[in-house]
Amino acid sequence: MASDLCRDPGLPVDNPTPSYWQQPANTTFSSNSKSPPAQAVGRDIVIIGSGITAASVAWHLLTQSPELNVTIVEARGVCSGATGRNGGRINATAVQDFDKYTKIFGRDHAMQIVRFELAHWREMWELVRSIGPELIEKSEYRYISALLAVFEDDQLNELRRMLISFETSFPDVRNKWRIVEKQEMRTTYGIGNAVGGLLGMAGAAWPYRMVTGIFEHLKNKFPSRFWIHENAPVFTVRRDDSQTPPYTLGTAYGAIRAKHVIHCTEGHTAHLVPKLGGILVPRRGQMTVQNPGKDFPKHKLQSWSFYMQGVFDYSTANAKTGEIFIGGGEPENRKYSAGVSSDAENELGALAHLDGVLPTALGIQNWGSDQIGKPRVKAAWTGIMGFSLDHAPFVGPLPEALLDRPLGTSDSREWISAGYGGYGMVNAFLCGKALAMMVLGKNDQVDLPRPYFLTEQRAGALLKELKRVQGSNEEHIRALL
Structure with missing residues (x-):
């Protein structure tokens, strides 16, 4: 019997919780959705999804090839999924990630992953x-400092150990991260109840505006080679080698024919690639926007995280308004949100936690009373992430073992970039770039951590692991984490 985590994630729901990032909505692309998207006309590339991954794939395909045409189809509004619902941080948790991935993949591959994550702020900045x-x-693309606050001595000692190991392997970025002691946490950063923390570098942006801005630019620069259609869910993908091009995508507006199909749908990918069920698992995350208390140390904190009794929260203060974007609020076992693919509801337990965590962590002396006439929680919404069973994203051509339709050939096939485990802003852009280079056959320009490549061998190992864990939800969740 398969666990609940193997079920079909379905299409994105048509009544999502309203994301504050997406207000006001960008209406640039709505006119494209009133007519069938290239019905019965062959396209070189069709990308399913319209988040940061799709933006990167489209950008690099169009700028690297003068002939290719690219069509994006999105089930809802452009950038209405995970990218338009995230925390707004471009934050490579490099010290912790090096420790985690060394245990999973070994030191050399862990170094590749951390270097890859750290490259994202600069790479996206250059494009913007x-x-x-x-x-x-x-x-609002900007450089910020990011502070992780911990509330137990054992956690602080673990951070010390991780930092020593990190600096030994990355001497070129020595002193970019440092331990913050208890007194400094209180006096400099205003987090009164923390025992210490880790201060490092990060970035922040308004993700929805950034991605829709990239698409607007592509639409204006390549009007005869780039099309984007929102409210065009894809129901089926079929391959028939007797027709040219061989792929047919069944959409709400009719059929689209394509030479290549690229899946950039994160937690919903298994809907069109069913054999990824249980291997690429959706998880719902909670976000809020909050009005700061009257005594909040506005000029001391830019971005900070709390790790408190097994619950991780992450936040950023908006540089213009001072509003606090804070998400998380869920225990490490994630048993309530793992496998959930609907963003139509809030995670009530997480939301209740987020409602009270700021004055609790900072201390009432650093929060004060709520602002008169303003609710503490100004907005709340959820988003759907994608978690892979072997803890690394899937980037590359879809292997035969994961398809229930013909494989295709080197010049016409299906591709994927997904499974970022909640860290899309430091993975998706360069994964999308690497995938575009693969599609173009420019393999010498593919710069990707070795564990990210989706090969037949990796697919076989994933299917074997799925068979081991799929009989138990608890075992399945443990494997994902």
Whole structure:
């Protein structure tokens, strides 16, 4: 008997919780959705999904090839999924990730992953800057410091150990992260109840505005080669080698024919690739926007996280308004949200935690009373992430073992980039770039950590692991974590 985590995630629901990031909505692409998207006309590339991964794939395909045409189809509004619902941080938790991935993949591969994550802020900055100052301003793309606060001595000692190991392997970034002691946490950063923490570098952005801005630029620069259609869910993908091009996508507007199909749908991927059920598992995460208390140390904190009794929270203060974007609120076992693919509801337990965590962690002396006439929680919404069974994203051509339709050939096939485990902002952009280079056959330009490549061998190992854990929800969740 398969666990609940193997069930079909379905299409994105049509009544999601309203994400604060997506207000006001970008209406640039709505006119494209009033007519069938290239019905019965062959397309070179069709990308399913419209988040940061799809934006990166489309950007690199169009700028690297003067002939290819690219069509994006999105079940709901453009960038309405995980990217348009995340925490807004471009934060590589490098010290902790090096420790975690060393245990899973070994030191050399862990170093590859951390270098890859750290490259994202600069790579995305270069793209945003190339589009122009208007997008920089609109997306609020910026460099920030990020502080992890812990509340138990054992946790602080673990951070000390991790930092020593990290600096030994990464001498070029020595002193970019440092331990913050209890007194400094109180006096400098205003987190009164923490025993210490880890301070490092990160980035932040308004993700929805950034991604829709990239798509607007592509639409204007490549009007005859780039199309994007929202409210166009894909119901089926079929391959028939007797027709050219061989792929047919059944959509709400009719059929689209394509040479290549690229899946950038994160936690919903298993709906169109059923054999990924239980291997790429959705998980619902909770986000809020909160008005700071009257005594909140506005100029001391830019981005911070709390790790408290097995619950992890992450937050960023908006540089313009001072509003606090904070998410998390869920115990480590994630038993309530693992396997959930609907963002139509809030995670009530997580939301209740987030409602009270700021004054609890900072101390009432650093929070004060709530602002008169303003609710503490201004907005709340959820988003769907994708977690892989072997703890690394899936990037590359879909192997035969994971398909229930013909495999395709080197010049016409299905591809995937998904499974970022909640850390898409430090994985998705360069995974998308690497995938675009694979599609173009420029394998010498593919820069990707070795564990991320989706091969037949890896697919076989994943199916074997799924068989081991799928009879028990608890065992399945433990394997995912």
